[in-house]
Amino acid sequence: MAAEEIESLIRQGIPDAYVEITDLAGDGDHYEARVVAESFRGQPRVKQHQRVYQALGGRMGNELHALKLSTAAPE
Protein backbone atom coordinates (compact mmCIF):
# COMPACT_ATOMS: atom_id res chain seq x y z
CA MET A 1 0.00 0.00 0.00
CA ALA A 2 1.27 3.48 -0.84
CA ALA A 3 1.87 5.95 1.98
CA GLU A 4 -0.34 8.54 0.25
CA GLU A 5 -3.23 6.07 0.22
CA ILE A 6 -2.92 5.38 3.95
CA GLU A 7 -2.78 9.09 4.67
CA SER A 8 -5.82 9.90 2.56
CA LEU A 9 -7.92 7.06 4.05
CA ILE A 10 -7.14 8.25 7.59
CA ARG A 11 -7.99 11.85 6.63
CA GLN A 12 -11.30 10.74 5.12
CA GLY A 13 -12.24 8.79 8.24
CA ILE A 14 -11.00 11.39 10.72
CA PRO A 15 -11.40 14.78 9.01
CA ASP A 16 -9.64 16.78 11.75
CA ALA A 17 -6.58 14.52 11.76
CA TYR A 18 -3.03 15.64 11.17
CA VAL A 19 -1.33 12.58 9.65
CA GLU A 20 2.38 11.87 9.31
CA ILE A 21 3.45 8.62 7.60
CA THR A 22 6.98 7.27 7.74
CA ASP A 23 8.05 4.41 5.46
CA LEU A 24 10.12 2.27 7.82
CA ALA A 25 11.57 -0.30 5.45
CA GLY A 26 11.08 1.14 1.96
CA ASP A 27 9.13 -1.97 0.95
CA GLY A 28 5.61 -0.49 0.87
CA ASP A 29 4.60 -2.74 3.74
CA HIS A 30 6.07 -1.35 6.96
CA TYR A 31 4.93 2.08 8.01
CA GLU A 32 4.75 4.26 11.04
CA ALA A 33 1.79 6.62 11.39
CA ARG A 34 1.46 9.52 13.77
CA VAL A 35 -2.14 10.75 13.93
CA VAL A 36 -3.03 13.86 15.91
CA ALA A 37 -6.66 14.98 16.11
CA GLU A 38 -8.61 17.31 18.33
CA SER A 39 -11.48 14.80 18.30
CA PHE A 40 -9.19 12.30 20.10
CA ARG A 41 -9.22 14.48 23.20
CA GLY A 42 -10.67 12.62 26.17
CA GLN A 43 -10.78 9.28 24.33
CA PRO A 44 -8.79 6.32 25.65
CA ARG A 45 -5.84 5.17 23.50
CA VAL A 46 -7.61 1.96 22.50
CA LYS A 47 -10.53 3.99 21.11
CA GLN A 48 -8.17 6.36 19.25
CA HIS A 49 -6.39 3.44 17.59
CA GLN A 50 -9.73 1.78 16.77
CA ARG A 51 -10.86 4.94 14.97
CA VAL A 52 -7.72 4.88 12.82
CA TYR A 53 -8.23 1.17 12.05
CA GLN A 54 -11.87 1.87 11.15
CA ALA A 55 -10.74 4.63 8.80
CA LEU A 56 -8.48 2.08 7.10
CA GLY A 57 -11.58 -0.03 6.54
CA GLY A 58 -10.35 -3.58 7.06
CA ARG A 59 -7.01 -3.09 5.29
CA MET A 60 -5.08 -3.24 8.55
CA GLY A 61 -3.83 -6.78 9.03
CA ASN A 62 -4.49 -7.56 5.36
CA GLU A 63 -3.05 -5.39 2.57
CA LEU A 64 -1.37 -3.39 5.26
CA HIS A 65 0.63 -5.74 7.42
CA ALA A 66 2.70 -3.55 9.66
CA LEU A 67 1.65 -0.12 10.83
CA LYS A 68 3.28 1.20 13.96
CA LEU A 69 0.68 3.60 15.23
CA SER A 70 0.76 6.46 17.69
CA THR A 71 -2.16 8.78 18.37
CA ALA A 72 -2.69 11.92 20.42
CA ALA A 73 -4.78 15.02 20.84
CA PRO A 74 -2.91 18.27 19.99
CA GLU A 75 -0.77 19.66 22.84
Place this chain on the structure above:
Amino acid sequence: MSDANPRIDALLQSNDIVLFMKGSALFPQCGFSQRAVAILDHLGVPFETVDVLQDPEIRQGIKDYSDWPTVPQLYVKGEFVGGSDIMMEMFQAGELQQLLADKEIAKAS
Protein backbone atom coordinates in the same frame (compact mmCIF):
# COMPACT_ATOMS: atom_id res chain seq x y z
CA MET B 1 -20.06 -13.68 16.88
CA SER B 2 -17.57 -16.45 16.38
CA ASP B 3 -17.36 -19.91 17.94
CA ALA B 4 -13.97 -18.90 19.28
CA ASN B 5 -15.55 -16.60 21.86
CA PRO B 6 -16.23 -19.26 24.55
CA ARG B 7 -12.64 -20.49 24.17
CA ILE B 8 -11.27 -16.96 24.46
CA ASP B 9 -13.45 -16.31 27.52
CA ALA B 10 -12.09 -19.48 29.15
CA LEU B 11 -8.47 -18.46 28.45
CA LEU B 12 -9.04 -15.01 29.93
CA GLN B 13 -10.80 -16.40 32.99
CA SER B 14 -8.05 -18.85 33.86
CA ASN B 15 -5.07 -16.47 33.38
CA ASP B 16 -4.54 -12.97 34.81
CA ILE B 17 -2.35 -11.87 31.90
CA VAL B 18 -2.82 -13.29 28.42
CA LEU B 19 -0.88 -12.26 25.32
CA PHE B 20 -2.28 -13.40 21.98
CA MET B 21 0.72 -13.38 19.65
CA LYS B 22 2.43 -14.87 16.61
CA GLY B 23 4.85 -17.55 17.77
CA SER B 24 5.82 -18.35 21.34
CA ALA B 25 7.40 -16.24 24.07
CA LEU B 26 10.73 -17.93 23.34
CA PHE B 27 10.39 -17.75 19.55
CA PRO B 28 8.17 -14.84 18.50
CA GLN B 29 7.40 -14.92 14.77
CA CYS B 30 6.82 -11.19 14.30
CA GLY B 31 8.55 -8.02 15.46
CA PHE B 32 5.42 -6.61 17.10
CA SER B 33 4.87 -9.81 19.11
CA GLN B 34 8.54 -9.82 20.08
CA ARG B 35 8.24 -6.28 21.42
CA ALA B 36 5.15 -7.21 23.46
CA VAL B 37 6.93 -10.19 25.03
CA ALA B 38 9.99 -8.06 25.81
CA ILE B 39 7.83 -5.54 27.69
CA LEU B 40 6.14 -8.24 29.79
CA ASP B 41 9.50 -9.93 30.48
CA HIS B 42 10.88 -6.61 31.62
CA LEU B 43 7.93 -6.08 33.96
CA GLY B 44 8.68 -9.47 35.49
CA VAL B 45 5.07 -10.61 35.72
CA PRO B 46 3.89 -14.13 34.88
CA PHE B 47 1.91 -14.30 31.66
CA GLU B 48 0.28 -16.85 29.38
CA THR B 49 0.77 -16.68 25.61
CA VAL B 50 -1.49 -18.02 22.88
CA ASP B 51 0.12 -18.63 19.48
CA VAL B 52 -2.50 -17.61 16.92
CA LEU B 53 -0.45 -19.14 14.09
CA GLN B 54 -1.24 -22.57 15.58
CA ASP B 55 -4.96 -21.86 15.84
CA PRO B 56 -6.83 -20.31 12.88
CA GLU B 57 -10.11 -20.09 14.80
CA ILE B 58 -8.53 -18.03 17.58
CA ARG B 59 -6.52 -16.02 15.04
CA GLN B 60 -9.72 -14.69 13.45
CA GLY B 61 -11.81 -14.85 16.63
CA ILE B 62 -9.54 -12.64 18.70
CA LYS B 63 -9.81 -9.86 16.11
CA ASP B 64 -13.59 -9.89 16.35
CA TYR B 65 -13.54 -10.28 20.13
CA SER B 66 -12.03 -6.84 20.71
CA ASP B 67 -12.77 -5.18 17.38
CA TRP B 68 -9.01 -4.96 16.96
CA PRO B 69 -7.50 -5.98 13.60
CA THR B 70 -4.03 -7.07 14.62
CA VAL B 71 -2.00 -9.37 16.86
CA PRO B 72 -0.40 -9.12 19.46
CA GLN B 73 -3.19 -8.29 21.88
CA LEU B 74 -2.75 -7.97 25.63
CA TYR B 75 -5.47 -8.78 28.17
CA VAL B 76 -5.20 -8.17 31.90
CA LYS B 77 -7.83 -9.79 34.14
CA GLY B 78 -10.09 -10.31 31.15
CA GLU B 79 -9.86 -6.71 29.97
CA PHE B 80 -8.38 -5.74 26.59
CA VAL B 81 -5.44 -3.37 27.10
CA GLY B 82 -4.15 -2.88 23.56
CA GLY B 83 -1.63 -3.91 20.93
CA SER B 84 2.15 -3.54 21.06
CA ASP B 85 2.20 0.20 20.27
CA ILE B 86 -0.18 0.95 23.14
CA MET B 87 1.80 -1.39 25.42
CA MET B 88 5.01 0.50 24.61
CA GLU B 89 3.42 3.92 25.11
CA MET B 90 1.88 2.83 28.42
CA PHE B 91 5.12 1.20 29.56
CA GLN B 92 7.16 4.32 28.82
CA ALA B 93 4.64 6.48 30.66
CA GLY B 94 4.60 4.09 33.66
CA GLU B 95 0.90 3.43 33.04
CA LEU B 96 1.29 -0.28 32.39
CA GLN B 97 3.11 -0.73 35.70
CA GLN B 98 0.30 1.21 37.40
CA LEU B 99 -2.38 -0.90 35.70
CA LEU B 100 -0.76 -4.12 36.95
CA ALA B 101 -0.46 -2.67 40.46
CA ASP B 102 -4.12 -1.57 40.38
CA LYS B 103 -5.16 -5.05 39.27
CA GLU B 104 -3.05 -6.49 42.11
CA ILE B 105 -0.82 -8.61 39.91
CA ALA B 106 2.38 -9.64 41.68
CA LYS B 107 5.74 -10.14 40.04
CA ALA B 108 6.91 -13.69 39.46
CA SER B 109 8.96 -14.91 42.40
